[in-house]
Amino acid sequence: QVQLAQSETEVKKPGASVKVSCTASGYNFRVYDMHWVRQAPGQGFEWMGRINPSSGDTKFAQKFRGRFSMTADTSRRTINMELSSLRSDDTAVYYCATHPYDYGDYFDYWGQGTLVSVSA
Amino acid sequence: SYVLTQPPSVSVAPGQTATITCGGENIGRKTVHWYRQKPGQAPVLLIYFDSDRASGIPARISASNSGNTATLTITRAEAGDEADYYCQVWDSSSDHLYVFGAGTQVTVL
Numbered sequence: 001q002v003q004l005a006q007s008e009t010e011v012k013k014p015g016a017s018v019k020v021s022c023t024a025s026g027y028n029f030r031v032y033d034m035h036w037v038r039q040a041p042g043q044g045f046e047w048m049g050r051i052n053p054s055s056g057d058t059k060f061a062q063k064f065r066g067r068f069s070m071t072a073d074t075s076r077r078t079i080n081m082e083l084s085s086l087r088s089d090d091t092a093v094y095y096c097a098t099h100p101y102d103y104g105d106y107f108d109y110w111g112q113g114t115l116v117s118v119s120a
Numbered sequence: 121s122y123v124l125t126q127p128p129s130v131s132v133a134p135g136q137t138a139t140i141t142c143g144g145e146n147i148g149r150k151t152v153h154w155y156r157q158k159p160g161q162a163p164v165l166l167i168y169f170d171s172d173r174a175s176g177i178p179a180r181i182s183a184s185n186s187g188n189t190a191t192l193t194i195t196r197a198e199a200g201d202e203a204d205y206y207c208q209v210w211d212s213s214s215d216h217l218y219v220f221g222a223g224t225q226v227t228v229l
Contacts, residue, residue, distance in 0.1 A: 035218070044206060045163070047218035062215040095162060105210035105218065106153035108174070110162040 002026040004111035017084040020114045022096030029077045030054040032100040038092040086118045122211035124221035132197040142190040142207030150209045152190040158203045
């Protein structure tokens with residue numbers, strides 16, 4: 001079955017960077033885009049960007065361009081994201097999510113979420 | 121940027137029907153997906169392509185989409201339905217290509 005396993009909670013100070021990983025299993029990892037979606041405390045979901053593991057092609061929401069990056073390690077079936085210049089309003093649970101099929105613009109599978117807390 | 125509007129909360133008595141709306145300009149021309157999220161958990165896909173139930177979702181959960189409103193319906197509500205429910209669309213004109221509603225908290229009284 002499809003599973004997405006994320007790295008553990010991170011606590012960072014403002015201005016720092018954070019890396020979160022997402023390791024996939026149970027489907028053809030190389031083919032299907034992996035997305036990152038975050039949820040601030042008590043808030044809804046915000047799509048951040050996506051990466052195609054095979055090509056490395058990325059697309060970002062404008063507000064994150066320049067401080068958000070994603071890389072794929074196909075040998076480890078892992079997507080790594082990094083968010084830099086952290087601010088307090090980056091405090092959120094960060095999810096990786098995917099739709100591992102050929103057609104559809106929704107997310108069948110989500111990681112368990114990684115809490116990133118930014119505080120001085 | 122495309123905006124999806126959901127009521128903040130909906131209350132329903134056990135055994136009754138809860139209706140959750142998701143408003144958007146000509147949303148009937150888009151495909152709408154619905155998720156359920158319980159406290160401390162990741163979201164779960166309920167409905168895709170307006171009205172198709174995801175694997176394992178019971179038939180008492182249904183959805184439709186027309187005009188400016190998509191609707192998620194939960195019949196014979198039970199305590200386990202208490203959760204936050206989110207609609208989502210893909211919109212090429214939005215910066216955040218995948219747009220979510222703000223969510224509706226369903227309480228089963």
